[in-house]
Amino acid sequence: MIREDVTELILESRREKGLTFAAIAGKLGKPKVWTTAALLGQHPMDAGTAETVVDLMDLPSEAAPVLQEVPMRGSLDTDVPTDPTIYRIHEITQVYGTTIKALIHEEFGDGIMSAINFNMEIERVEHEGGDRVKITYEGKFLPYQWS
Incomplete structure (x- = not known):
């Protein structure tokens, strides 16, 4: 399992559960911006936070160590964004x-x-x-x- 796979599972679970990033941040006891960036793969999580995310989002257990890895930061595919x-x-x-x-x-x-x-x-x-x-x-x- 790679980080991109875990991110897709998180986003799918978030949609299915109708959770906002702010609601997830509240459950984690973390700032909304940090939580959103971490869920999108831009920050590593500590073990406890990773386990909470796995439980909250119904992710496979093998996602927890992936959430703890230091990521390759920078999520855009182009120098000038098109979004x-x-x-x-x-x-x-x-x-x-x-x-x-x-x-x-x-x-x-x-x-x-x-x-x-x-x-x-x-x-x-x-x-x-x-x-x-x-x-x-x-x-x-x-x-x-x-x-």
């Missing part, structure tokens, strides 16, 4: 990436925002012109260290 939602995130980076970089350097100095020591939240914000999506990235600042 409209993912493309818009890419477009935001294309348009505002240099602005984000300039403001991080102005505020923090020469360095980067970690995507390893990182949190993200996705929220719905009611707005009179139509509901909006609020995405918050929170990553540890890592200064460049020149020896």
